[in-house]
Amino acid sequence: MxxxxxxxxxxxxxxxxxxxxxxxxxxxxxxxxxxxxxxxxxxxxxxxxxxxxxxxxHDQINQAIKDQMDQISYCHSAFFGTQVTEDLATFLTESTGKKLSKLFVVSSGSEAVEAALKLARQYFLELPTPQPERTRFIARLPSYHGTTLGALGVGGHVLRRQPFEPLLAKNTSHVSPCYAYRGKKENESDADYVVRLAAELDAEFQRVGPGNVCAFIAEPVVGAALGCVPAVPGYFPAMKAVCEKYGALFILDEIMSGMGRCGTLHAWEQEDVVPDIQTIGKGLGGGYAPVSGILIHDSIVQTMDKGTGQFRHGQTYQGHPISCAAALAVQRTIKEQSxxxxxxxxxxxxxxxxxxxxxxxxxxxxxxxxxxxxxxxxxxxxxxxxxxxxxxxxxxxxxxxxxxxxxxxxxxxxxxxxxxxxxxxxxxxxxxxxxxxxxxxxxxxxxxxxxxxxxxxxx
The missing domain is CATH 3.90.1150.10 (Aspartate Aminotransferase, domain 1)
Incomplete structure (x- = not known):
């Protein structure tokens, strides 16, 4: 033995x-x-x-966490804010050139995706002329966006979904991934492949009703589901153009591929697009504390501000000071040490x-x-x-x-x-x-x- x-x-x-x-x-x-x-x-x-x-x-990260614990370890975001949360939000929104102007901090990738889906839905209810019929999402096969029921439902990974199919919402449909190794036809150029995938997404909008879709969600570089598959050049601008054509939001899930993992702080910086909502996690805090979040385009922020001004979603450990201190220290270290x-x-x-x-x-x-x-x-x-x-x-x-x-x-x-x-x-x-x-x-x-x-x- x-x-x-x-x-x-x-x-x-x-x-x-x-x-x-x-x-x-x-x-x-x-x-x-x-x-x-x-x-x-x-x-x-x-x-x-x-x-x-x-x-x-990492001594510097450990010390930042200890310093925050000496100050305050927890306070409920319904009552109070903390400076470290503000500092993290400033750092991250500035890293997008303020195109994404607000940060919402939670504890795991699945939670971030849940928040992104709910925010996408609420955005359409906050418009001057609300669009309550927008209840659907389009994602890709065989994508993975998290294990909670909402995140699992939007994902398209058969084995992970299988035991829970009866519990999952039926408001998500799936299109093909940009997976050149298996998806491109013989002698098909990258440009033609992109045109074909854009046409497939367009057709799916038409099939489910273009006015019924909240958002399209995808990973810039597919992680666990496909094994680090990047898109071919031009793919993401083409997908975003289809979303804009029908007034749907464009969500990029960078839980795994973002926060520097692919060589730029945000993977979308290499794709010539800016998402409406971006999910972040994993490399955000480097494992030193549970932390994730969503970065939100200023157009959504302005719409919410002119509407109810309230995101109807919240969690006990939202904006947790120790998690924010860990994330801020990790991100500052990445920047300071190039x-x-x-x-x-x-x-x-x-x-x-x-x-x-x-x-x-x-x-x-x-x-x-x-x-x-x-x-x-x-x-x-x-x-x-x-x-x-x-x-x-x-x-x-x-x-x-x-x-x-x-x-x-x-x-x-x-x-x-x-x-x-x-x-x-x-x-x-x-x-x-x-x-x-x-x-x-x-x-x-x-x-x-x-x-x-x-x-x-x-x-």
Missing amino acids: TASDTHSKMTSAVLHRDTHFIPQKAVGGKGCYIFLEDGTKFLDSTGGAAVSCLGHG LLENVRKMGAYLEERLRQQFQDHPHVGDIRGKGLFWGLEFVKDRTTKEPFDPKTRLSFHIQEKGLQPDYAVSLYGCTGTVDGIRGDHVVLAPPYIVTKEEIDTLVDVLARVLADVLVELEK
């Missing part, structure tokens, strides 16, 4: 993600590494779920190493991403792009193998790449402070893990 087997048979009062397995305990962390109870020094090359953008044990430059530099090196190692691998179909946000899609056959049988659980085995002490690296494995059920990929999202040496370790270990897992699956 291995040490892992022994650990899994221990008891716990915690409802872990898998009731048959108790994970090893992390007992410390510094930089890009987590230290485990068995003495393993673990390379956190995914930042958890693309969260730990500054790594672990870490976005390192994201771009190390991101280019990570891409180079991945292509050197896996470009000709018989079971790596595609390598894609931006900044320090990269994905590898695995296929059984490179020519036909046939995925592995879901029963092999390839991505699960890759992730689990990486957790073993002989490898000690995080590899964020995901399924459903092709159609929400079939297909495997891994996401790599190292901290913004990552070095060339750590990237070399990541790529080399990933190659070993993949080779060893494939051999085991062939037995």
